[in-house]
Amino acid sequence: MLDALPLPHPFESRLGSALLRRATSADTDAVIALLADDPISAARGDVASVEDRPAYAAALREILAEPSNDLLVVELDGALVGTLQLTSIPGMARRGARRLLVEAVRVRSSLRSSGIGSAVMRWVGEVAAPAVGATMVQLTSDAARTDAHRFYERLGYVGSHRGFKYTVSPG
Numbered sequence: 001m002l003d004a005l006p007l008p009h010p011f012e013s014r015l016g017s018a019l020l021r022r023a024t025s026a027d028t029d030a031v032i033a034l035l036a037d038d039p040i041s042a043a044r045g046d047v048a049s050v051e052d053r054p055a056y057a058a059a060l061r062e063i064l065a066e067p068s069n070d071l072l073v074v075e076l077d078g079a080l081v082g083t084l085q086l087t088s089i090p091g092m093a094r095r096g097a098r099r100l101l102v103e104a105v106r107v108r109s110s111l112r113s114s115g116i117g118s119a120v121m122r123w124v125g126e127v128a129a130p131a132v133g134a135t136m137v138q139l140t141s142d143a144a145r146t147d148a149h150r151f152y153e154r155l156g157y158v159g160s161h162r163g164f165k166y167t168v169s170p171g
Contacts, residue, residue: 001088002070004131009123013115015076020120023064023071023083028057030080031073034106040142041106074107074116082107082116086124088132100124100134105148121155 008021023031035041036048045052063069063085074082087101102124107117129137140163141148149159 001067001132002086003067005070005086005128006131007072009127011119011123013076013119015111015114015116017076018081018116018119019075020072020123021075023060023073025057025060025064027073027080028053028060031060031071031083032056034080034083034108035104037109038106040144072120074120076111076116081111082120084120084124086128088134094135097135098133099136099138100129100132102137102139105139117151118155121152125156 008019010017010019012018032046032048032053035046038046060071063071068088070086072084072086073080082105084105085103087103089099089101091097091099102121105117105121107114125137129135137157139152139157141152153159
């Protein structure tokens with residue numbers, strides 16, 4: 001399903017030419033570093049610990065093996081500087097509408113406000129969603145991410161729902 005996405009996708013940012021492409025297993029460490037570069041993710045345990053690498057690698061393999069999931073990365077000057085996960089969700093509501101779920105959007109902290117995130121999120125709404133037949137793009141954002149909320153609102157996303165999560169204890 002998401003293999004229909006037109007990738008790789010070159011784009012321009014204020015820092016120069018960048019490339020949005022599918023992640024590969026070779027990107028595991030760079031994606032882990034992007035997650036750890038975010039204070040909210042780090043507080044949840046994404047601290048780039050060597051002991052956690054096998055769990056991340058297994059998750060990436062599972063994401064890439066599932067046709068309704070994809071992990072994308074952004075390259076700039078040969079370095080991986082951004083990532084996001086997409087999931088295509090068929091639905092019954094809204095007359096059987098398909099949704100494209102966006103998760104774990106990250107741009108290296110030192111490169112934020114460079115146009116990378118805006119270009120990627122515009123591509124999601126204008127190219128990726130129609131390519132998979134989605135009529136809606138949806139995402140959640142931690143309540144503490146006020147800068148991210150302003151960013152999404154500038155791009156036309158509407159904070160229309162209140163989200164809930166339930167943490168399941170292991171074992």
